[in-house]
Amino acid sequence: MSLSRRALLAFGIAGLAGAATASSGVFPAPRWRGTYPFALGVASGDPLPDGVVLWTRLAPEPLAPDGNGGMPLHPVTVDYEVAHDENFQQVVTRGTAVAARELGHSVHPEVRGLEPDRWYFYRFRAGSAISPVGRTRTAPAAGSASARLRLAVASCQSWASGYYTAYEHMSREDVDLVLHLGDYIYERAWNHRREGTAPHVFPRDEAVDLRGYRLRYAQAKAELPLQAAHAAFPWLVTMDDHEIDNNWAGDNPGLGFDIALLGPLFLRRRAAAFQAMYEHQPLRLAQMPAGPDMRLHRRYRFGDLAEVTMLDTRQYRSAIPCSQNPVTGCAERFAADRTILGAPQREWLVDGLTTSPARWQVLGNQVALGEVDTDPGPDVRVSTDAWDGYVADRNTVLGTAARRQVRNLVVLTGDKHENCAGNLRSDFARPESPVVGAEFTGTSITTNGNGADMTEHGRRLLAANPDLKFFNAQRGYLRLTLDKTLCRTDFRVVPFVTRTGAPVETRTSYVVEDGIPGTTEA
Numbered sequence: 001m002s003l004s005r006r007a008l009l010a011f012g013i014a015g016l017a018g019a020a021t022a023s024s025g026v027f028p029a030p031r032w033r034g035t036y037p038f039a040l041g042v043a044s045g046d047p048l049p050d051g052v053v054l055w056t057r058l059a060p061e062p063l064a065p066d067g068n069g070g071m072p073l074h075p076v077t078v079d080y081e082v083a084h085d086e087n088f089q090q091v092v093t094r095g096t097a098v099a100a101r102e103l104g105h106s107v108h109p110e111v112r113g114l115e116p117d118r119w120y121f122y123r124f125r126a127g128s129a130i131s132p133v134g135r136t137r138t139a140p141a142a143g144s145a146s147a148r149l150r151l152a153v154a155s156c157q158s159w160a161s162g163y164y165t166a167y168e169h170m171s172r173e174d175v176d177l178v179l180h181l182g183d184y185i186y187e188r189a190w191n192h193r194r195e196g197t198a199p200h201v202f203p204r205d206e207a208v209d210l211r212g213y214r215l216r217y218a219q220a221k222a223e224l225p226l227q228a229a230h231a232a233f234p235w236l237v238t239m240d241d242h243e244i245d246n247n248w249a250g251d252n253p254g255l256g257f258d259i260a261l262l263g264p265l266f267l268r269r270r271a272a273a274f275q276a277m278y279e280h281q282p283l284r285l286a287q288m289p290a291g292p293d294m295r296l297h298r299r300y301r302f303g304d305l306a307e308v309t310m311l312d313t314r315q316y317r318s319a320i321p322c323s324q325n326p327v328t329g330c331a332e333r334f335a336a337d338r339t340i341l342g343a344p345q346r347e348w349l350v351d352g353l354t355t356s357p358a359r360w361q362v363l364g365n366q367v368a369l370g371e372v373d374t375d376p377g378p379d380v381r382v383s384t385d386a387w388d389g390y391v392a393d394r395n396t397v398l399g400t401a402a403r404r405q406v407r408n409l410v411v412l413t414g415d416k417h418e419n420c421a422g423n424l425r426s427d428f429a430r431p432e433s434p435v436v437g438a439e440f441t442g443t444s445i446t447t448n449g450n451g452a453d454m455t456e457h458g459r460r461l462l463a464a465n466p467d468l469k470f471f472n473a474q475r476g477y478l479r480l481t482l483d484k485t486l487c488r489t490d491f492r493v494v495p496f497v498t499r500t501g502a503p504v505e506t507r508t509s510y511v512v513e514d515g516i517p518g519t520t521e522a
Helices: 005-013 165-170 210-221 224-232 263-280 343-355 391-403 456-464
Strands: 042-048 051-057 076-083 091-099 119-126 134-137 149-154 177-180 235-237 298-302 306-310 360-365 409-413 419-425 435-441 468-482 486-494 505-513
Touching: 042 119, 042 134, 042 224, 042 298, 051 076, 051 119, 051 134, 134 224, 149 165, 149 360, 165 224, 165 468, 165 486, 177 306, 210 224, 210 263, 235 306, 306 343, 343 391, 391 435, 409 419, 409 468, 419 486, 435 505, 456 468, 468 505
Parallel strands: 042 235, 149 177, 177 235, 306 360, 360 409, 409 435
Antiparallel strands: 042 051, 076 091, 076 119, 119 134, 149 468, 298 306, 419 435, 419 468, 468 486, 486 505
C-alpha cells in the first residue's frame, strides 16, 4: 500500500493526537522474527517551551543493501508515550504516528502540551517491540528568567576515521541540548582508520542516491555511543557539505562523483540527500524537504537567557570563488554580489540578532566566520570555501552587529577538525575595527583520525592571526555553560579514536563576559 503525500502529512510526520496503548491500529506491525526494529535508536530535538519533536526509524536490518532497513512495503503504526519518569508510571501524553516506506519508515511526532523547562522521558512501540527510552527537555518559556543553559557541540563524524568514543562521554555530560553543526555522515570513506573493524562495502563507493545516503546514515546511527547521546538530550541539527557532496555550493556540485554533471542531475542528488537527512534526524514538519529544497535555518529561544540561531551556509551560497583550497589574492571573494547565506537568510539573521531580547546570541555555524590566514608572512592566504570567500556577507553581519551593538555574540563553528578560540572583528581588513563577538570552533568527533595537541599548521595559524587565541587538533566536542554573567566554553578532547576506550579531558576553557565582546582564557 502506498500512502499519498497528504496521508504522510496527516499521519506519519505530525503524529496523531489521542491515546493509543497498542499497535493494533490502522497499520499493524509485522512479526519481527528475532530482529529488533529500533536498531537505530531514538532521538528528540528542536525544543519549544511546550514540546519537542521525537524521532525513530523502523529498521530491523539497518544495512540491508536496498536501503529499506529490512522493512516490508506496507506502513506500520507506531505508538509513542511521554512521561515524567523513566519507568513510565506518570505518563503525560500518548499518541501514534505512521511509519511509511515513502519516508524510510521513519516517524517525527511533534509533541505539544508539555510544561516548560523540564525533563521528560519517551519511548516508542511497534507491535511487540519497545524502543529504548529517550530523555528530552523542553525550553524555558520565552522571556522567563533563566539562570543557566548548558550545551554540547559536535561536528564531523566520519565513520571510517574512528570510533565514536567522544559521544560516550558526551552522553554522560550535564547538558540541556546538543548542537550538531554538520558532516553527520560522509558521502564516502577516504581513509579507514578503525582498528579491528573491517571497512564496510557499500553497493557504490560514493552515495549519490537515496539508497546510498540511507545506508550512510544507518551506518552512523547504528553506533551505540551516538545512540546514547541522542537518547540523553534533545538536539538541534543542521548540515555542512558531506551530507551531500564535498564542498558543494548552492546548485553547484562539489568535488565528488558528479563534479562534471549538469546542474539538474546534481539537484536530483541533493533531493535524495535531503530526504535521507530528514528520515534520520529529529526534525519538524517545517524542515521536511520539498525536492532539492530544505529549510534548515531556524532559531530557538531559551527564556530570557539565550537565542540559538542555526544557519545554513551551503544551500543558498554562490559558487566557491577562485579555488576550493587556500589561495592568495582572489579579488572575487570581495565582490558585493557574492553570498554565503543568500539575501533572505542574511536579512533574517541580521534582523534576529538586532531585535532579540535575549542576553546571549548563539549562532550554530558551519564554516569559519572569522578570517583564517594560513600565511604568517605579508600575504593573506585563505580558504574560499569558508566565509573568507564571501567577505561582503561577513562584513554585513559583523558590521551590523557592531553598529547596532548586538549583545554577547557567540559563534559556534564546525568543519575544520580543529579546536579554536578567537575574536571576531567588524572588518578583518581593518585591524583597528572593533571586536564584536567570539568564535569557538569545535573539532571533529572522528574525522582525520587521532589528531594532535599542536601541529605545524596550528603554529602557522597562531602566527598569522592575531585574533586567534587557541589552537588544538585533537578529537572531541565543545561544552558550553551560559549564565547571567558568563559564557564558558570547555574544549573536551580524547587522545585517540582509531581504537576504543579513550578517556576524555578538558584541554582548556575560554570565557566571554556579559557585555564585553571577545574571549579570554579562563
